[in-house]
Amino acid sequence: MFDILMYLFENLVHSESEFRVDHDELTDELINAGFHHDEIYKALAWVEKLAALQKTDATPYLSRVAVPNSTRVYTAEEQMRLDVQCRGFLIFLEQVKVLDISTREMVIDRTMEIESAEFCLEDLKWVILMVLFNVPGKEWAYEQMEDLLFEAQEGPLH
Template identity: 35%
Template structure:
């Protein structure tokens, strides 16, 4: 599923992405498996539905406390990377919450930094958020210290 998100980021503008049925056909033609396509489209649909417009703006100096399930699924490095993005103005609190929600919606037990970077790219791509070139470069960079189970193919795609 992560490979599909990377493929969409690399090949489509968010406002020019085809309808889900057309996109599913294009992804099948590109060689992706039907189960992965279904999962990726459902994940993207969750992103579209998860606007969280009613979230109040946190008070100045407030701190995000992660729930136990988030602590279990998001690696220390992934949580640190989220803090880095927010502290550098790349994302705001509302976008951070959307990213966390989408990370928790991924299948699997753990979300590594590399997987989180793809999630961040997908969220900013879908929401058409302007992002600094240096932050974008960091999102596209491979994390050499990440020993999680992200595939070499995904890392290769991210670097090209």
Template identity: 35%
Template sequence: MFEVLTFVYENYDPGESCPEAAHLERKLTAVGFESDEIGEALTWLKGLEGAAHPSPLQPWLIQPQANSMRIYPRHEQSHLGTQALGFLSFLEHAAQMPAQLREVVIERAMAAPGGPVSLEELKIIVLMVYWRFGQEPDTLVLDELCGDPADRVAH
């Protein structure tokens, strides 16, 4: 699923430019992705679309308090894992993840199959949330999200 999401991120502009599900499914099949991966990714993207346009039944996505403290219940802790939780904390403390986007990232990470979510998978989820909301992360954060830490040179 995450390879499909990466392909979508790299090949479609943020926001509304991603084609409808049926057209996207045909494109992904033509590129060579497996049908089960495509199905999982399309379901996940549909959930992301729902998070981008929350209903009144999701007040936590509409107006989270900016100064509130996020407490992770056990099921979120076990599904997200310590590395993912640490990375979310890093983004929040660096003022790169507003409360609303944090909640969308958590909701979409919880919707990801398997678990715990690896750090690399969480980074793809964060990129997809920024992408869907039409926001460009800070250059250093983008480097952290996309760059391979093994390629970095210490100064």
């Protein structure tokens, strides 16, 4: 499913092509790209849920989240999906204002919906990018995250 999400983001959304394509046409394109029906439908449902999060005027996660400057406590299930490195990266992104409380919760929600046995920091970065791309008013945060994702390290790290 994550491979399909990456394919959709890189080939349709991130390429700035028109994303409002016919559902059947998109399914056919994904089948021709080698993906299976079940995984396609799961990925499209994931994208639809992400799109639905931005269509509401309410911030759906703030009612479940403590006040700013509080500490996010992860459930056992979230800790299994998001290892220490992933959780540390989320904290870092909050500290540098790329994520706020609401977008962090959106990222965690979308991450928990991905059916994948393996999930790593690189996968999380792509989920964050997809979420920020879909949240109006987060263009700066999206650009910052894009820089973090595509930035090539040059020279030795000290």
